[in-house]
Every structure is written in C-alpha cells, then in structure tokens.
Amino acid sequence: MTRKVKGILLRIGQTVHEERVLTILAEQGCVTVFAKSSRKKNQYDQFYYGEWVLYETGSGNYLLNSFSLEEPFHELKEQMENTFLAGYLAQIVLYFAKFAPQETGVLLSLLLNSLYLLGRGKPPRLVKSVFELKTMQLMGYCPTLASCGHPGSIFSLEDGSILCEECGLSVKGVPVTASVAAALTHILNHPPAKAFGFQIPRPELLRLSRLSEEFLLYHLEIRASALEMWKTVHEDKE
Numbered sequence: 001m002t003r004k005v006k007g008i009l010l011r012i013g014q015t016v017h018e019e020r021v022l023t024i025l026a027e028q029g030c031v032t033v034f035a036k037s038s039r040k041k042n043q044y045d046q047f048y049y050g051e052w053v054l055y056e057t058g059s060g061n062y063l064l065n066s067f068s069l070e071e072p073f074h075e076l077k078e079q080m081e082n083t084f085l086a087g088y089l090a091q092i093v094l095y096f097a098k099f100a101p102q103e104t105g106v107l108l109s110l111l112l113n114s115l116y117l118l119g120r121g122k123p124p125r126l127v128k129s130v131f132e133l134k135t136m137q138l139m140g141y142c143p144t145l146a147s148c149g150h151p152g153s154i155f156s157l158e159d160g161s162i163l164c165e166e167c168g169l170s171v172k173g174v175p176v177t178a179s180v181a182a183a184l185t186h187i188l189n190h191p192p193a194k195a196f197g198f199q200i201p202r203p204e205l206l207r208l209s210r211l212s213e214e215f216l217l218y219h220l221e222i223r224a225s226a227l228e229m230w231k232t233v234h235e236d237k238e
C-alpha cells in the first residue's frame with residue numbers, strides 16, 4: 001500500500017544494515033521512513049520539503065518510494081549559522097516527536113515559516129524566539145502572562161506569569177519589559193503565519209530571546225547542542 005505525505009526532512013540517520021532512516025515532519029506528524037542507501041547523489045537532503053511517496057510494509061514500516069522536491073531552502077544553507085539555528089529548531093521538534101510523534105503535525109507550518117524567514121534575512125533572534133514560544137504554546141506549555149496585580153517586571157519560568165519585583169522574589173524568573181510583554185502577547189495571539197510580524201528594538205529583542213530560550217529550556221530536558229554551536233558562530237549584528 002502506498003501513501004503520500006507532504007513534509008520536511010528533519011533528520012537522516014543510518015541503520016546497521018546501511019539503510020537510511022529519515023525523520024519527516026508532515027501535517028500528520030513525524031513519520032519515520034526507511035530508504036535504501038544509494039551510491040548515486042542523494043535526491044533528498046536535510047530540510048528538503050516536498051511530497052514523499054511511501055510504501056507501507058506488512059509490518060507497518062514505511063519505505064521511501066519516491067520524492068518530489070518543492071522547496072530545498074537553499075538560501076538558508078548559504079550561511080552556516082542559519083544551518084545551526086535550523087538544526088536547533090529541528091532538535092525541538094524531534095524532542096516532542098519522541099513522546100507523541102503524531103501530535104507534532106501542528107508544528108509544520110511554524111517550522112516552514114521560520115526557515116523561509118531565516119533564509120530571507122529576518123533577524124535570527126526574532127525567528128528563534130517566535131519559534132520557541134509558539135512551539136511551547138502549541139505543545140501545551142503556554143505562558144499564562146497572568147499578572148500578580150502590580151506592574152510586572154519578572155517573567156516566571158514556571159508558568160509564564162508576569163510578576164512585580166516583590167512577588168517575583170519567590171520564583172525563578174527573567175526580567176521582562178513592557179515591549180517584551182507586548183511581543184509575547186503578539187506571538188501567542190497570532191497563528192504561525194502572522195506571529196513573526198512585529199518590530200522590536202534590538203536591546204528588547206535580546207531580552208525576548210533570552211526569555212523564550214530560558215522558558216523552553218526550563219521545561220524541556222533537551223541537550224541543545226545546535227543552539228550552542230549557533231551561539232559560537234552567530235555574529236551579533238541584529
């Protein structure tokens with residue numbers, strides 16, 4: 001039986017039998033697909049998006065039948081630092097795929113938008129922050145943005161509430177300003193396609209980037225190796 005899925009290739013692994021194992025993020029969620037290693041030049045590569053025709057075996061495994069490329073994200077790969085950042089975004093998706101692969105389908109359009117914007121020169125920190133916060137929201141870890149009733153300056157990493165300095169003393173938190181709070185509201189209140197559409201001054205973007213990253217890393221047990229690599233090569237010119 002064959003099945004067609006539209007999706008993006010996140011990871012290429014290898015089995016002991018020299019077969020390739022592809023992890024594809026599709027609308028239906030993450031799918032694991034086996035492909036014969038071929039000496040010919042690969043028809044697919046990491047972050048290739050398109051239509052995958054899969055053959056389902058009697059034991060329920062998927063074998064790659066054919067692939068038609070629709071978007072290779074070439075611009076993204078022209079800069080090593082963007083490739084690292086894209087690798088970090090893929091790591092986050094793969095983290096969720098480990099526990100509930102079929103629930104990751106909602107992340108597809110967010111990831112495609114993020115990679116497209118990175119390739120088109122959108123500030124990487126902005127793309128990274130929107131991806132981090134929106135993914136956490138879509139996967140059930142939405143910051144509450146609840147207030148303690150006083151003017152807030154601390155973002156609580158536990159539940160994403162915004163507390164005054166006094167109430168913030170008892171929680172693990174990061175500083176938040178009015179414009180960072182406005183950016184948070186924009187990101188959480190818009191669908192993936194519109195979540196990136198806001199302007200923020202550079203010092204505020206640095207705060208937003210720290211906040212979204214710490215919130216994600218506080219909740220997920222993730223070894224964000226690609227993020228560390230990105231930080232070593234990222235030129236801070238945003």
Ligand SMILES: [Zn+2]
Nearest residue numbers: 148150164167
């Ligand atoms: Zn308070």
